Every structure is written in structure tokens, then in C-alpha cells.
Amino acid sequence: MIITRRRFLQTSSLVASALAFGSVGRAGLPRTAREVAVLDPKNLKPFVDPLPIPAIARNAGLRASPTNAALQIPYYRMEMRALETQVHRDLKPTHCWGYAGSMPGPTIETRSGEGLLVDWINNLPQQHFLPIDHSIHGAEAELPEVRTVAHVHGARVPPESDGYPELWFTPGKSALYHYPNGQDATALWYHDHALGINRLNVYAGLFGAFLIRDAVEDALNLPRDQYEIPLLLCDRLFDQNGQLHYPVSANAKSPWIPELFANATLVNGKLFPYHNVEPRKYRLRVVNCANARYFHLSLDNGQPFQQIGCDQGLLPAPVTLKLLSLAPGERADIIIDFSSNAGTQIVLKNDVLPLLQFRVSKAAVKDTSVLPAALRAVPKLLESASVKTRDLTLEEVDDLVSDPVSLSLNSKHWCMPVTEDPVIDTIETWNMINLTDDSHAMHLHLVRFQILDRRRFDTFLYQTKKIMRYTGAAIPPEANEAGWKDTVRADPGMVTRIIAKFEGYTGRYVWHCHILEHEDNEMMRPFNVIAAPIAGTT
Numbered sequence: 001m002i003i004t005r006r007r008f009l010q011t012s013s014l015v016a017s018a019l020a021f022g023s024v025g026r027a028g029l030p031r032t033a034r035e036v037a038v039l040d041p042k043n044l045k046p047f048v049d050p051l052p053i054p055a056i057a058r059n060a061g062l063r064a065s066p067t068n069a070a071l072q073i074p075y076y077r078m079e080m081r082a083l084e085t086q087v088h089r090d091l092k093p094t095h096c097w098g099y100a101g102s103m104p105g106p107t108i109e110t111r112s113g114e115g116l117l118v119d120w121i122n123n124l125p126q127q128h129f130l131p132i133d134h135s136i137h138g139a140e141a142e143l144p145e146v147r148t149v150a151h152v153h154g155a156r157v158p159p160e161s162d163g164y165p166e167l168w169f170t171p172g173k174s175a176l177y178h179y180p181n182g183q184d185a186t187a188l189w190y191h192d193h194a195l196g197i198n199r200l201n202v203y204a205g206l207f208g209a210f211l212i213r214d215a216v217e218d219a220l221n222l223p224r225d226q227y228e229i230p231l232l233l234c235d236r237l238f239d240q241n242g243q244l245h246y247p248v249s250a251n252a253k254s255p256w257i258p259e260l261f262a263n264a265t266l267v268n269g270k271l272f273p274y275h276n277v278e279p280r281k282y283r284l285r286v287v288n289c290a291n292a293r294y295f296h297l298s299l300d301n302g303q304p305f306q307q308i309g310c311d312q313g314l315l316p317a318p319v320t321l322k323l324l325s326l327a328p329g330e331r332a333d334i335i336i337d338f339s340s341n342a343g344t345q346i347v348l349k350n351d352v353l354p355l356l357q358f359r360v361s362k363a364a365v366k367d368t369s370v371l372p373a374a375l376r377a378v379p380k381l382l383e384s385a386s387v388k389t390r391d392l393t394l395e396e397v398d399d400l401v402s403d404p405v406s407l408s409l410n411s412k413h414w415c416m417p418v419t420e421d422p423v424i425d426t427i428e429t430w431n432m433i434n435l436t437d438d439s440h441a442m443h444l445h446l447v448r449f450q451i452l453d454r455r456r457f458d459t460f461l462y463q464t465k466k467i468m469r470y471t472g473a474a475i476p477p478e479a480n481e482a483g484w485k486d487t488v489r490a491d492p493g494m495v496t497r498i499i500a501k502f503e504g505y506t507g508r509y510v511w512h513c514h515i516l517e518h519e520d521n522e523m524m525r526p527f528n529v530i531a532a533p534i535a536g537t538t
Helices: 012-021 198-204 215-219 459-465 516-520
Strands: 062-065 068-085 094-099 105-111 116-122 150-153 174-179 186-192 207-213 228-238 264-267 273-277 281-288 295-299 305-310 313-321 324-326 331-337 345-350 353-360 386-398 404-409 426-434 440-444 449-456 487-490 494-502 507-513 524-529
Touching: 068 105, 094 105, 094 198, 105 116, 150 174, 186 198, 186 281, 186 331, 198 516, 207 228, 207 281, 264 353, 281 324, 313 331, 324 331, 404 507, 426 440, 426 487, 440 494, 449 487, 487 494, 507 516
Parallel strands: 068 116, 105 207, 228 281, 273 353, 386 426
Antiparallel strands: 062 068, 068 094, 116 174, 150 186, 186 207, 228 264, 281 331, 295 324, 295 345, 305 313, 305 331, 345 353, 386 404, 426 494, 440 487, 440 507, 449 494, 507 524
């Protein structure tokens, strides 16, 4: 696996910028040259708070389905509002935003093929508490400071319920979305997707889990109920008073930073929590909710674990790992067997840093769950069935120093005409040509896809003459990527090839980098799924 320079040096540079550039005012620009002392979480005692388990969202009754008035389906109210949460026993409550009174929000749980309605209600304050960059397209100063729109990441939904970035709404407004859930069992997640300020809204706390179940999963007898635990991971910076800090650049007219890497990692909204477990198998539904951080997860005793699913559902068979890497937006479904660890304590780490302590009891238990040798068939999409191959570049627009001032896809801005127009129910191959020095977490809305391969190429030759010359052999996806995906790691200097069937709905969706700072600054493009080829095109 290739991880770039930025991915290894994820903390130091932006912690330094937080110290250097001070706090921010309502306008999103530095208030003064006063330094902000960023909290060092290593000075806090670890493992003093129990791991919070997000509540399961309760519906507020039934309403008629938008597609069948005779069918009554569950209706949920998900109110966004400001709140305070204590991320560590020894810190003051942190001001943040959340859904339905918590950060992360409650878990929405449903079954495949059983639709539901969610009323996303914006009851947030009129002013943002994080720094808005008004030079970014979609975040202009004349727009309301607080704007939200919810997207269920990985959901197959009609376009009007997908959370299109321009369909934001302001405090006092709401949007009713329909989720048909016509897809396999998997772990999705919901989060804000407002154009130009998505990174700030998610950082403020607007995210939560969305689980879909089905009969295939039920029949496997995997660990369930209290033995199935969602783990939503995100990194944050805090000041000495335990309040969220989002650093800004040295340019007061353009405070946007290329990536946000922080020194404190929250697990379900807590810093260094612990969880009491029994000596038996547990199923962990891990979601990378960070703005930009790639997590590299392992157990401190070196114990292996099994990954049974990725973004869009179960893998064909379990994959044994000692290290799990997750890009922003990716999910992993893993099984840890604590049966040989009775009476011990095991720590889940990110690189060398502790995240979560498991305290294994000595109690004798009967574990009737199983880890099957086979999970779910994943039929391969054949390249021969692909009707179109698209070459799509990932690019940075650099300044004269080192960091990009913006990013782009295929040298296009968000507001330019749509150039990707797949026909409904056809298969396409997308070649993501990474011309940057960064790994990008590329996400397509609506569809699930499969990774074909990654291959190194001569970037200078391509940039100067648009000639593709490969300099290495094609590398197939890793075993734990060999399932259905919706987010893929596109490494620098490589062509990452994916193949997808554009099925479900026609209409306008988006594809983008899931590093939220990139997505907010032009590394996002719309695409149209159309009913038939546009006349005059091929």
C-alpha cells in the first residue's frame, strides 16, 4: 500500500498552524496574532470514560411512501442543533453540533427493500462557530453562514434525496428525504454535504451511522445485539478549554487549509474510551468520519482479526489482518475474537497512538455466533461489458511555495457543464489518473463499484504531452478491497481503475474526493445518469 508524505506527517504541520495563526472570529478570519494553545491529549489520563454506543433512532410514526401511497413506511425526525458534549472526563463540555441531540447522531437501522423517510430539520444557530473561507465557490460572503444538507454516504437513492451540495437549507427549514434501501446489507453513514462548508459542518459534529440488514446477513449468525458495536472515528483539535479548534492559513483572505489533521482522535465522540467485553467474538462496524486522516488500525498485542465486509457489504470470505487502513469515508466490518484474552486489556491503536481499550472479563460465556468461511458472493463486473472508459485526472492548483490553493477533477471547476453522463443500467470503467503528491479518497454517489487495479505511470510525460506510459505492473486490489466499494484510495503517481454499473435512478449526482478540505475547494464534480445517450455523443 502506498501512503504519501502528507499521510505520514499528518499532525505536526497543522498543529503548528493552529499555534501560529490564532483563533478565528465570526467572519472566519484570524482575530488577532494571539496564539491558541492546542490541547495535548497525551496529558490526559486514558481509558477513564466508557465507550458511548449511539442510540438507535426511533421513528416518529408512519407516513405514505412517495412511490406507493397505499404503503405506510417509517418516518424519522432528525433535528440538527447545537449541543455540548464531554469528550473526556477531565475536560469541560465541548460546544458542537449534532443530530437528534448527540454527536455522533443516533444510528438509523433498517432492512433491505424497506423504505423510510427522514425529515432533516435545521435548528442550528444563525452563525457558524468555525472559520468560513468566503473565497471558496459556494461559500460566498453574501450567503447565509449556516447551511446544511444531509447525504447518506453509500445509499442508492433518487437524486432528490441524495443531498446534492447546492440543495442546502438554512436554520428554521427542513428537507424530507426518501430512502428506498434497495441494496445489500451494509454499514452506511450520514453526514452534512453543503457546498463550500461541508468540512466545517462535519467537523462540528454532523455525522452518524446508517445500517441496512438483510436475510443473507441474518443467516450467517454473526455477532449481534450488544456484541455488534459501531465505531465512528474522527480526529479533532481542542483548545485548553476543551473547545473545538479549526486552524486557518496565513492568508487572511483565504483561510482554507489543504487538509485538517488533528492530534486527538474521538471514538463515538469520546477521547480514549474503554469498553467492557466478554471473552468471545465481537463485530465492529468501523467508519472513518475524519476530514482527511487515514487510519491505520491494529491491536497492541499483535493479535490478528478478520475483516468480513467493506463499504458496500460483505466480502466473499473473511480476510485475516493485523493492520487495517481506512481512507476518509471508507468503512470496515471486522470480527475480533477475545476468547483467548480473558482477564486482559487490549488496546486498539492508530499507528502508535491508543484509541480504545477493551477490558476482557474473566467470566465464562457461551458464544453461539460463528465466523463463516464463506460470506457473500461478489460477482465480478467484466471489463468486456464496459461500454465506456473515462480518463479522469486528479489535480492540484499550486502556489509558489508548496501547498495547493485549490484542487480539481479533470481540470474542471464545480460550476462547469457536466462532462460525465453514464447511461442507466450500463457499465463504465473510470481511470482515475492521480497527478498530485497526495492520496485521494475518491467517492461516487449512487453506485457501488469494484476496483480493477492500480498502476504507476510517468506523471511528467502525461502532464507535458498527455501520453500515458506505465512504469510498473498493474496491482490488483488488496483482499479486503475485493468487494463492493463506494470509496477508493487513489494513490499519487498511479492510475486507479474502477468499474461500475450505473443502476437505480437517473438524475444528477456527484463524485468527489472525500478529503473534505479538497471536496470543499473544487475537487468535486456533478455527473448525470441519463436514460439514453445524448445525441451526437459516443
